[in-house]
Amino acid sequence: xxxxxxxxxxxxxxxxxxxxxxxxxxxxxxxxxxxxxxxxxxxxxxxxxxxxxxxxxxxxxxxxxxxxxxxxxxxxxxxxxxxxxxxxxxxxxxxxxxxxxxxxxxxxxxxxxxxxxxxxxxxxxxxxxxxxxxxxxxxxxxxxxxxxxxxxxxxxxxxxxxxxxxxxxxxxxxxxxxxxxxxxxxxxxxxxxxxxxxxxxxxxxxxxxxxxxxxxxxxxxxxxxxxxxxxxxxxxxxxx
Numbered sequence: 738x739x740x741x742x743x744x745x746x747x748x749x750x751x752x753x754x755x756x757x758x759x760x761x762x763x764x765x766x767x768x769x770x771x772x773x774x775x776x777x778x779x780x781x782x783x784x785x786x787x788x789x790x791x792x793x794x795x796x797x798x799x800x801x802x803x804x805x806x807x808x809x810x811x812x813x814x815x816x817x818x819x820x821x822x823x824x825x826x827x828x829x830x831x832x833x834x835x836x837x838x839x840x841x842x843x844x845x846x847x848x849x850x851x852x853x854x855x856x857x858x859x860x861x862x863x864x865x866x867x868x869x870x871x872x873x874x875x876x877x878x879x880x881x882x883x884x885x886x887x888x889x890x891x892x893x894x895x896x897x898x899x900x901x902x903x904x905x906x907x908x909x910x911x912x913x914x915x916x917x918x919x920x921x922x923x924x925x926x927x928x929x930x931x932x933x934x935x936x937x938x939x940x941x942x943x944x945x946x947x948x949x950x951x952x953x954x955x956x957x958x959x960x961x962x963x964x965x966x967x968x969x970x971x972x973x974x975x976x977x
Contacts (some may be wrong), residue, residue: 740769741784744895744925747836747944750829754786756821764807765816769903771827772798776807778857779835781828781941784827786818787815828864832944834974837952838863840893840945840971841972843929844952846911847937848882849873853912854967858943862958862973872960883972890950891930897923903940911939925966 740750753768763847772795775781781798784806794811801807801888838858839897840909842865846853855866873879903924904908927941929949958971 738804739767741773741806742771743773743944744942748947749833751824751826752824755820755824756817756823758819758902759816760801760807761934762809762869763816764809766801766805766807767823767825770798770806771825772806772808773799773832773835774800774942774974776800777941777943778855778863779839780858782832783878785868786817786823786825788821788823790815790816791817793817808873809859832840833859833946836944836946837974838972839941839943840929840949840953841887841974843927843937843945844883844886845970846939847886847929848879849970850897855969856912861976862971864971865964866967866969868966870966872962872968876957876960879953883955883957886929886936887949887952887955889930889934890937890948891934892948893895893945894928894931896928898926899923909939926950929953 749771752771754769756765757768758766761938772782776950783797784795786795793814795808796810796811798808799809808881835858842863845865849867852868853865854868872898925942926938927945929937932965954975956973958973961969963969
């Protein structure tokens with residue numbers, strides 16, 4: 738299994754690694770990875786892998802058949818040999834945008850306390866689908882509440898619980914379509930706020946900012962009716 742360095746420090750941009758394998762489809766497996774693999778609605782990281790005498794552009798990171806993190810080379814790139822000592826560098830601006838959006842979506846699930854039926858993250862924007870029959874009465878008020886949570890600059894941290902502890906607290910799971918990964922014996926929780934100021938706690942394996950203030954101002958975009966019991970909310974990083 739690949740050690741997921743991004744869970745220890747989502748802000749690390751470079752790290753050493755050893756190539757431990759190739760996949761049948763041309764992917765590269767490292768002993769430890771800064772690259773987040775596509776999952777849970779968050780895209781996999783891109784970047785570059787460098788070694789003595791060569792480099793390989795990484796188009797995306799994905800999960801392999803055994804749960805390992807696989808770096809997919811960009812078209813035409815040459816893979817390093819197994820056993821090569823390499824330096825991995827993620828495309829930081831893209832990753833940080835994903836972190837901002839991911840934390841913003843957790844905040845959106847706070848101001849709309851309904852079951853989440855789906856979601857996705859991309860650069861500068863994201864969306865969540867809610868089990869929601871009627872449209873919001875005041876979208877401007879929701880946007881203001883979202884930005885108030887951002888402005889509070891709440892700390893974002895993580896913790897770990899066992900599968901049994903999650904089973905005893907099923908209310909921690911907000912998503913109806915995606916369940917937390919099991920099998921390792923423990924599950925990661927992402928917490929926003931501390932003590933009495935805690936606003937959110939839910940299972941999540943993605944990358945997040947350290948404080949909500951790093952998200953910047955958010956704009957609540959269009960709200961779409963996807964079905965009788967499904968409303969889709971779009972959130973944008975408002976660079977303006």
